Amino acid sequence: MATMTPENLVYERPLAFTDTPTHYCPGCTHGTAHRLVAEVLDEMNLTGRTIGVAPVGCAVFAYNYFQTDFVEAPHGRAPAMATGIKRCLPDRIVFTYQGDGDLASIGTGEIIHAAARGENITVIFINNANFGMTGGQMAPTTLPGQKTTSSPNGRDVELQGYPIRVAEMLSTLDGAGYVVRRSLHDPTNIRKAKKAIRTAFETQVRGLGFSLVELLSTCPSNWNLTPVESLTWLEEHMLPYYPLGDFKVAPSITAAKI
């Protein structure tokens, strides 16, 4: 094999990754989200002083893929665990990685109060509009009319209520520092997502408070679509309901010019 020079290197495994193939389904954007986090950890040289908190859900085994120390939280409780870690080790970097069942359903109490306290942690929030690991049941983020294994006729808002827009909801809290939504459906948006993740970790490194990046993601297996169809479905159905944008950027973060 020819020696790789920086000029022709187009892909390499981030140093923050372990040498472990992920268990995610083909076409799922969890892998992309993991990679973005790992790249940011590399770029900011944070791996040695970071502790990750894995959720219950598809990302339950996230701790297998990162070189950082990791703990595995009970369902929805990752922000509380992260709080306990950060309060004992304020100079370390603590992030949670949570799906929408974990964060927006069973874990609403923990995430709202972590944000309200201005807990100096970073949250990577994967919104794929269903419970992935348990087989594609309806999540709080499931779109009106969307069919899932527990809303077989499509989510009926009269009976099952409306989706929760997590980023917008948390942005109303004074304690929240940096709360944005990005998407992982095409390269342009993936680059923007990475920039947001970088800003979120920079927010924590500088002690500027709670940061959360919501990432719209695909779930081809449970959506019953091909990976490519899933990307299109996300763009056509999720983007209108979950607009991308910066919902809260505290003045101190703007002033820091990250």
Place this chain on the structure above:
Amino acid sequence: MARELWEGNQAIAEAAVRIGLEAYFGYPITPQNEILEWLSRRMPELGRAFVQAEAELGAINMVYGAACTGARVMTSSSSPGISLMQEGLSYIAGTEIPVVLVNVMRGGPGLGNIAPSQGDYNQICKGGGHGDYHPIVLAPASVQEAVDLLPLAFDLAEKYLTIACLLLDGSIGQMMEPVELPPMREVKRREFPWATTGANGRQRHVLTSIYLEPNDEEQTNIRLLKRWQEVQEKEIRYKEYYLEDADVIVVGFGTAGRVALSAVRAAREQGIKVGLFRPVTVAPYPYARVAELASQAKTLLVVEMNSGQMLEDVRLAVNGRTPIEFYGRLGGVVPFPDEILAEIQRVARETPKMVADPAKVWLQRMVETTKK
């Protein structure tokens, strides 16, 4: 140190501070609020971690996270709050990390009341969360004993990588007694080889309670069980009073044991050969010692502020060899010494007889008494 007048909850909180508590997370619930309130002032002024969580669910998971860093961490709650914490306690047990829990019981079930009770003995001693695990449970009968057992709770939790629980009730939590507190010690963060503190310059640490492969989970359970057996062999503690020549042996823990001691003293003055056995560790339970006492006594009288939860452990130890009697008060009612004295007198007077279920006989008697 001088003896000072302290309220139980505050004494426990201040003792925790002095023996190096690094982090506390809690949620208000009566009758243990003074622990949270005391620490809300003391911890921040010493630069230590304190968070009033949004719920007991949050509190126990903050404790879980803090314990993963190797910090000396504690929470406290009362019955309904302890119920909410069971999820986290099971995870903590499965992750094999040290945590101290102060459990100030109140009347139940449900919202119950805020009066002293021992109704949560089974919940904590028999592992109220899911899965096979055993917390260490210490049951003080006075404020001084609570303060003295607290450092032991931390030491045991850290030695056996488990949950150690101080099990008391609202009366010990809220009464004021003269007490000698431990001296202020410097906080020393222990260097546990498993702590998640950042993987700088070492292999990364992962703390989890998930073992997807059943054989791995079985091995984990076996590891927990072996550790528990070691606890059972080495860490049994109890107090004995007037047992040398006792025909009737009263068995009671915590407040019930303390009230029973007054009754035993009164009975001794009347010439009744009665003594008291008071387990201090209710988990691990002193089965062997109770079995020994059962061969000495004509009758055992178990006294509790519940429907006979520890009675089951006594029956297990006695194994049908000696008659057992039971006397309980429920729902937040604390027995008076006179009531227990009357039971001692009755038991000493009557011919001991084996019954299938002492609690059933007691309940019948209690219903009849209430009718009158």
